[in-house]
Amino acid sequence: MTPFVQRAHDARWAQANRARLLAQPPEFFQQYCEGRTPDLLEKMHFVERMLQAATAAKMYENDVYLVQMSDSPPYMHLTISRHDEQACKSWKDFQQIKNELAGPECEAVELYPAESRLVDTRNEYHLWVIPRPSVRFALGHAERRVWEKPLA
Numbered sequence: 001m002t003p004f005v006q007r008a009h010d011a012r013w014a015q016a017n018r019a020r021l022l023a024q025p026p027e028f029f030q031q032y033c034e035g036r037t038p039d040l041l042e043k044m045h046f047v048e049r050m051l052q053a054a055t056a057a058k059m060y061e062n063d064v065y066l067v068q069m070s071d072s073p074p075y076m077h078l079t080i081s082r083h084d085e086q087a088c089k090s091w092k093d094f095q096q097i098k099n100e101l102a103g104p105e106c107e108a109v110e111l112y113p114a115e116s117r118l119v120d121t122r123n124e125y126h127l128w129v130i131p132r133p134s135v136r137f138a139l140g141h142a143e144r145r146v147w148e149k150p151l152a
Helices: 011-022 026-030 040-056 091-101
Strands: 005-007 058-061 065-072 075-082 124-129
Touching: 011 040, 026 040, 040 065, 065 091, 075 091, 091 124
Parallel strands: none
Antiparallel strands: 005 058, 058 065, 065 075, 075 124
């Protein structure tokens, strides 16, 4: 995996996502509008708010992944997807992404939420990072234990 570089936002990306979001069925918008179907103007305002939040994030990419980094106090939110849009679940890749973009001594978690809070729009993954290296989650192992060579 090559190192990450920051990527500038592309207006074509915003336009493509604007069209994709506006084309969603009424059920998509109902979940954000207390069960009712919003009119076109409300849909457009909603989509623009979503796009503004996305463009406020920093974008990083390497040869395999695209990572969107945004502030979500008290956490940093990393949204990870592959360029080929395939599923990814390499723990080592995610550890490397966290180390490179947030820092090797920062901790992160991947949350498996309640169904009522589920976000599953495509093959993307979310890490929630404590952006302060001195702060630890109240879970996990206390000491490092890594085998560099596979067991025979």
